[in-house]
Amino acid sequence: MTTILTVNNITKVYTMREGSVNALNEVSFAITKGDFVSITGPSGSGKTTLLLALSGLIRPTAGSIIFEEKHLEKASDKELAEFRKNNVGFVMQNFSLIPYMTAIQNVMIPLGLSGKTMIEQRELSEAVLGLVGLEDRKNHFPRELSAGQQQRVAIARALINNPTLIFADEPTGNLDPLLSTEILEFLKKINKERNITIMMVTHSPQAAEYGNTRIHLRNGTMDTLHSKETKTLTE
Amino acid sequence: MNLFTIVWLELGQRKTQLVSGILAITLGIGVIVAIRSISVVSEKAVAVNLDNLGANILVLPQGANVDNYYAADIDAPTLPEEYVERIVTSDLTGVDNLSPKLTRRININGQKLVLTGILPKNELASKPIWQNSGLFGGDLKVACGPNPSNETLGYKDEKLQRKSIDSLGISDCLIGSNAAIRLKVKEGDKIIVEGTELKIGKVLGETGTIDDDRVFAHLHTVQNILGIQGQVSAIEIMGCCNAISDGLLSKLRNILPDTKITTIGQIVSTQIKTNKLMNQISLIILIIIVFVGGISIGNYMWANVNERKREIGILRMIGYPKSSIYFVLMLKAAIMGLAGGIIGYLAGVVIAWFLGPYIAGVNIPPIPGLLIWSIVISVFISLVGSVLPAWFAARFEPFTNMQEV
Numbered sequence: 001m002t003t004i005l006t007v008n009n010i011t012k013v014y015t016m017r018e019g020s021v022n023a024l025n026e027v028s029f030a031i032t033k034g035d036f037v038s039i040t041g042p043s044g045s046g047k048t049t050l051l052l053a054l055s056g057l058i059r060p061t062a063g064s065i066i067f068e069e070k071h072l073e074k075a076s077d078k079e080l081a082e083f084r085k086n087n088v089g090f091v092m093q094n095f096s097l098i099p100y101m102t103a104i105q106n107v108m109i110p111l112g113l114s115g116k117t118m119i120e121q122r123e124l125s126e127a128v129l130g131l132v133g134l135e136d137r138k139n140h141f142p143r144e145l146s147a148g149q150q151q152r153v154a155i156a157r158a159l160i161n162n163p164t165l166i167f168a169d170e171p172t173g174n175l176d177p178l179l180s181t182e183i184l185e186f187l188k189k190i191n192k193e194r195n196i197t198i199m200m201v202t203h204s205p206q207a208a209e210y211g212n213t214r215i216h217l218r219n220g221t222m223d224t225l226h227s228k229e230t231k232t233l234t235e
Numbered sequence: 236m237n238l239f240t241i242v243w244l245e246l247g248q249r250k251t252q253l254v255s256g257i258l259a260i261t262l263g264i265g266v267i268v269a270i271r272s273i274s275v276v277s278e279k280a281v282a283v284n285l286d287n288l289g290a291n292i293l294v295l296p297q298g299a300n301v302d303n304y305y306a307a308d309i310d311a312p313t314l315p316e317e318y319v320e321r322i323v324t325s326d327l328t329g330v331d332n333l334s335p336k337l338t339r340r341i342n343i344n345g346q347k348l349v350l351t352g353i354l355p356k357n358e359l360a361s362k363p364i365w366q367n368s369g370l371f372g373g374d375l376k377v378a379c380g381p382n383p384s385n386e387t388l389g390y391k392d393e394k395l396q397r398k399s400i401d402s403l404g405i406s407d408c409l410i411g412s413n414a415a416i417r418l419k420v421k422e423g424d425k426i427i428v429e430g431t432e433l434k435i436g437k438v439l440g441e442t443g444t445i446d447d448d449r450v451f452a453h454l455h456t457v458q459n460i461l462g463i464q465g466q467v468s469a470i471e472i473m474g475c476c477n478a479i480s481d482g483l484l485s486k487l488r489n490i491l492p493d494t495k496i497t498t499i500g501q502i503v504s505t506q507i508k509t510n511k512l513m514n515q516i517s518l519i520i521l522i523i524i525v526f527v528g529g530i531s532i533g534n535y536m537w538a539n540v541n542e543r544k545r546e547i548g549i550l551r552m553i554g555y556p557k558s559s560i561y562f563v564l565m566l567k568a569a570i571m572g573l574a575g576g577i578i579g580y581l582a583g584v585v586i587a588w589f590l591g592p593y594i595a596g597v598n599i600p601p602i603p604g605l606l607i608w609s610i611v612i613s614v615f616i617s618l619v620g621s622v623l624p625a626w627f628a629a630r631f632e633p634f635t636n637m638q639e640v
Contacts, residue, residue, distance in 0.1 A: 052634050057552065057632070057633050057634040058632070058634060077556070077557060078556050078557075078558075081551070081554050081555065081556040081557075082554065082556075083554075084552065084553065084554040084633075085553065085554025085555075086554070088554070090552055090553070096545075096549045096552070097549075098546050098549060100244055100245065100247065100248045101244055105236060105240075105244065108236035109236055109241075109549075109550070109553055110553050110554065111236055112236040112237050112238065112240075112241065112555070113554065113555065113559065118236070118237075118240075121236055157553075
C-alpha cells in the first residue's frame with residue numbers, strides 16, 4: 001500500500017475585514033493510493049477548503065501537504081498548475097463545463113497543454129466519452145444534456161489525463177437520487193478498475209458510504225478518520 | 236484543443252459585445268483612415284498646385300535683394316552660373332527643379348522691356364555631368380510629391396515669372412503679350428535685341444504680371460547679348476516644402492556660402508502650413524482614437540473577463556497556468572484589433588471615397604499602405620487596452636468554481 005498524499009497539521013486561516021476565520025485547524029492524515037475518501041461534515045466545517053488545499057488550488061497557512069514526496073505548500077503557482085494538469089481531475093457539483101463548448105470539446109480542454117495533435121486529442125476524448133456512455137452525445141452542448149449527462153462529461157474530462165487523484169466536490173449535489181447512484185457507482189468503478197484515488201466532499205451520508213475512508217470535519221478540525229478496513233485510524 | 240481554439244470558440248459567444256467592442260475601434264480607425272487618405276491625396280494635390288505656381292526658393296548674389304531681382308536693376312549684382320552645377324551635383328534631396336535666370340531691362344525698338352535669360356529644363360537635364368546626380372540621375376520626379384503633369388492636371392498657366400521652361404532654342408525667344416503688342420510682332424517674327432536676332436517662338440498669354448512686358452531667351456544668348464558671360468541674376472529653386480522644413484535652406488547655404496538664399500515666403504508658408512494642418516489633424520484624431528479605442532476595448536475586456544470568471548476559474552483549476560490565461564485574453568484582443576484594423580481601413584476607404592470630392596474636391600483612391608498602418612495601430616490599441624484586464628484575469632483564483640469555502 002503506497003501512501004500518495006500525506007497531510008501534516010495543515011491550518012488555513014482566511015483573513016477578512018471582519019477578522020480571521022480558521023477554516024482548517026491542524027488537520028493531519030495520510031491517503032493511500034487507490035483510496036476512495038469521503039470528506040463529510042456540516043456546512044462551514046472546512047470540507048471544501050481541505051479539498052482546495054489538497055488539490056493545490058490554495059496554500060495552507062501552516063503545515064505541509066506532500067504528494068509523492070513533493071511539498072505542495074512550497075510549490076509555486078506554476079508548479080501547482082503543473083501538478084493539477086498532470087495528476088488531478090476535478091468533478092464539481094455545478095459540473096464546471098464551459099457552456100459554448102460541446103461535450104467533446106469540454107473533455108479536450110485538459111489536453112490543450114499536452115502537445116497532442118487535435119486528431120489525437122479527439123480520439124482520446126471519444127474513447128473516454130465512450131467510457132462514460134456519451135459517445136453519441138459528443139457534439140452536444142451542455143445545455144442540450146441532462147444533469148447526469150453533464151456530470152458524466154465532467155467525469156470524462158477528469159479522466160482524460162489519466163489522473164492519480166480525482167477531487168470531487170459534492171458531485172451528486174445537483175442530481176436526483178437515481179442519477180446520484182449512477183454517478184457514485186461510476187466513480188467507484190473507476191476507483192476500483194483504474195486504481196485512481198478519489199477524494200469526495202459530500203453532505204450525503206449515502207454518498208459518503210461509497211468511500212472506504214471517511215474524514216469528518218467539524219469547525220475546521222478533523223473529527224474522525226475512519227477506514228472501513230481498519231475502522232478508526234486516528235482522531 | 237489549444238489556446239487558439241479556446242479563443243476562437245469564445246469569440247463566437249457574446250457576439251453583440253464582440254461587435255460593439257470591435258465597432259468602437261473600427262469607427263476610430265475608419266475615421267482616421269478617411270482623414271489620412273483625404274489629407275494625403277489633397278496634400279499631393281496642393282503640392283502639384285503649388286508647383287504650378289513656381290519656385291519657392293531664390294538664390295541671389297550676396298548683397299542683392301528680391302526687389303533688385305524683380306526690378307531687373309541694371310546694376311544688380313550677379314552670381315556665377317557654375318553654382319547651378321554645385322547644386323545639381325550635390326547630394327541634396329528635396330530639390331524638385333531649378334532655373335538659373337539673368338534679367339536686365341533693355342530697350343527694343345524704343346520700347347523699355349525686360350530681357351530674361353533662362354536655362355531650359357531639357358538643357359539642365361542633358362548635361363552629362365548632371366546625369367547621375369541626385370537631381371537628374373534617372374528620376375526627375377518631384378522629391379516630395381507627384382510629378383506634376385500638365386496634361387492630367389489641366390495645367391494651362393503660362394506665367395513664367397517663377398517657372399522653368401522645358402525647351403528653348405539658342406536663337407529663339409518667348410515674348411509677353413504686352414511686349415508683342417508694343418513691338419507689333421507675332422509668333423514666327425524676328426526681333427533684334429542689342430544686335431542679336433531672335434525668332435519669336437511663342438507669344439505668351441496675358442498674365443497681368445511683369446511677364447507681359449518680358450522677353451524670354453536662352454540664358455547663354457542673353458549672357459552674350461549683355462556681355463556678362465557665366466553670370467546669372469538668380470537661381471530659382473522649386474524645393475519640397477517638407478525638405479524646406481527639414482533644413483534645405485541651411486544645406487543650400489553650406490553649398491553656396493557667398494550667396495543670399497531666401498524663400499518666397501507666402502508659397503512656402505502656405506505649403507508648410509497646409510501640410511502641418513493636415514498632419515496635426517491626423518495626430519489629434521490618432522490621439523483621440525488611442526484613448527477612446529483603448530478605453531472602449533479595455534472596458535469590453537473588463538466586462539468580458541468578469542463574465543468569464545467561472546470559465547477562467549475552470550481553466551485554472553484544470554491546470555492552465557496564469558500565462559496561458561493571459562495569452563488567451565491578449566490573443567483575443569489582438570484578433571479583435573486585427574479585425575478592427577481591417578474593417579476600419581475598409582470603412583475609411585469608403586468614407587474617403589464618398590466624402591473626398593466634397594471635402595477636398597478630389598477623388599480619393601485607396602492607399603494600401605494605410606492598411607498595414609491601420610492594423611498596427613488597431614492591434615496596438617487593443618493590446619494596450621487589454622493589458623490590465625488580462626493581468627487581473629490571470630490572477631483570478633482557480634477555485635472560483637467551488638461552491639463553498
